[in-house]
Structures are given as structure tokens and as C-alpha cells.
Amino acid sequence: DGGITQSPKYLFRKEGQNVTLSCEQNLNHDAMYWYRQDPGQGLRLIYYSQIVNDFQKGDIAEGYSVSREKKESFPLTVTSAQKNPTAFYLCASSSFWGAGANVLTFGAGSRLTVL
Amino acid sequence: SQQGEEDPQALSIQEGENATMNCSYKTSINNLQWYRQNSGRGLVHLILIRSNEREKHSGRLRVTLDTSKKSSSLLITASRAADTASYFCATEVYGGATNKLIFGTGTLLAVQP
Numbered sequence: 001d002g003g004i005t006q007s008p009k010y011l012f013r014k015e016g017q018n019v020t021l022s023c024e025q026n027l028n029h030d031a032m033y034w035y036r037q038d039p040g041q042g043l044r045l046i047y048y049s050q051i052v053n054d055f056q057k058g059d060i061a062e063g064y065s066v067s068r069e070k071k072e073s074f075p076l077t078v079t080s081a082q083k084n085p086t087a088f089y090l091c092a093s094s095s096f097w098g099a100g101a102n103v104l105t106f107g108a109g110s111r112l113t114v115l
Numbered sequence: 116s117q118q119g120e121e122d123p124q125a126l127s128i129q130e131g132e133n134a135t136m137n138c139s140y141k142t143s144i145n146n147l148q149w150y151r152q153n154s155g156r157g158l159v160h161l162i163l164i165r166s167n168e169r170e171k172h173s174g175r176l177r178v179t180l181d182t183s184k185k186s187s188s189l190l191i192t193a194s195r196a197a198d199t200a201s202y203f204c205a206t207e208v209y210g211g212a213t214n215k216l217i218f219g220t221g222t223l224l225a226v227q228p
Contacts, residue, residue, distance in 0.1 A: 004157075035218075042119070042203060042218040043158075058215075090157055101146055101165070102207050102216060106157030 002027045006091050006107035013078075013085070013114050021076045021110045023091035030095065032074035033104065036060060037088040046089075049074055078112060086114045119204045119219030127225045134191040136222040138204030139184075145207045147180055147187050148216070152201045161202075162189075196228045 004025045013019045025032065031050050035043040045058030049068040063082025068074055074093075078085045088111050092104040122137045138147070146165045150158040164171045164180045164187065171178045177190040191198055201221045208215060 006157075040220070042220045045215060045217075048215070088155075092158075101163055103148065103160050103163060104150075104158070104205075104216060106159070108157045109155070111155075 004107035006110050011112045016080045018079050023074045025093045029093035033092045034076045035090045121219045121222040125223045138187045140206045148205045150203045194226045199226045
């Protein structure tokens with residue numbers, strides 16, 4: 001089945017540690033995204049990538065980093081510089097970037113808790 | 116930056132009743148989409164309405180768009196317990212080279228059996 005796989009589903013981190021969240025898609029989508037979701041809030045865009053080896057900052061990129069070395073993969077690193085990293089992280093992809101309808105397919109999410 | 120705001124924040128209804136939730140946004144849009152999120156899961160796309168459309172149907176879903184009021188509504192008819200979820204509107208906005216989806220804060224719908 002085609003889809004987006006995020007791992008791990010749950011992750012615990014000590015303060016000061018970097019952690020990397022994995023996102024893999026087999027939908028042959030060009031664009032990939034990372035969103036952060038906090039309780040009672042909507043999704044906020046962290047980073048997005050339209051093509052391999054290119055990515056752009058979203059609205060809340062500080063304290064995060066990404067790479068896009070392969071079309072299928074878009075890992076997110078939460079660095080120790082992120083002041084409040086405890087959140088639910090969602091990866092998404094879309095097949096169309098540009099004028100028209102940009103419909104997202106989401107993974108199941110990764111819940112990060114900083115101890 | 117949050118563009119959309121859903122109203123109400125939470126809604127509780129009985130099975131078989133209709134559920135209506137609203138979304139307001141601030142800037143001109145290319146299209147508006149509705150997504151559903153079951154607790155602790157990812158979002159699932161439900162329906163998309165373009166800026167030049169006023170109403171769209173998909174199964175038990177009916178979406179309206181009023182660009183003059185910058186608002187949209189999602190109607191779920193004959194609700195079922197399985198419809199219990201959070202519902203988010205998302206607006207697609209042109210921004211030069213970027214074309215981002217901006218999500219609202221969501222409506223939590225509880226359908227009581």
C-alpha cells in the first residue's frame with residue numbers, strides 16, 4: 001500500500017539532546033512537509049521541500065533542521081536549540097506544487113516528549 | 116501564522132443529527148480544504164473547494180465557500196459515532212514561489228451513540 005511512514009511513533013528525549021524523526025513515502029510525491037501540532041492548536045509548518053536537495057523554512061523553523069537527499073525521505077532533526085520541543089510532529093507529502101490544488105497525505109505522526 | 120479559525124471549538128451531537136462547523140480566514144485564497152484527524156493520528160483529506168466554487172458535495176459532506184465573507188462551512192449529515200474526530204480547515208495561499216497550506220485550530224466533534 002502506498003503511504004507515508006513516520007518513525008518512531010513515540011520518542012522521549014532528555015534536554016540537550018538532538019533527535020531525528022524519520023519520514024518515508026512511497027507515493028512518488030515531489031513535495032514533502034513537516035508540521036508541528038500542539039494541544040488545542042492547529043498545525044504549524046516547520047520545513048517543506050519541493051524537490052530533492054532543496055528545502056525551505058516554514059513559519060517555525062528555529063531549532064529544527066532537515067535534509068532531502070532522496071525523493072522518498074525527509075527526516076527532521078529536533079535540535080537542543082528548540083526551546084519547547086514536546087509536541088506531535090506530522091510529516092506530509094503532495095504530488096503537486098504550484099498553481100492548483102495542493103492536497104496533502106499525512107503520516108500517522110511522531111509524539112516527542114522531552115523529559 | 117494561523118489563517119483559519121474554526122467555530123465552534125467543540126461540538127457534541129447525537130448519532131443521526133447533522134453537524135455544522137465553520138471556518139473563517141483572513142486573506143485571499145486559491146482553495147480551501149477540510150481534513151479530519153482521529154485522536155493521536157495523522158490528518159486525512161476530506162474535500163477541497165476552489166475559490167471560484169460556492170458549494171461542493173461528497174457523500175454525507177457538504178462544503179460551502181463565501182469568499183466575500185472569507186468563510187466556509189462543513190456540514191456532515193446523518194452523523195455516526197465513527198465521525199467523532201477533530202476537523203480542520205486549511206487554506207491554500209499563493210505567495211510568489213511558495214504555495215502553502217495554512218491550517219486552522221480545528222473543531223472537535225463528538226458524536227454520541
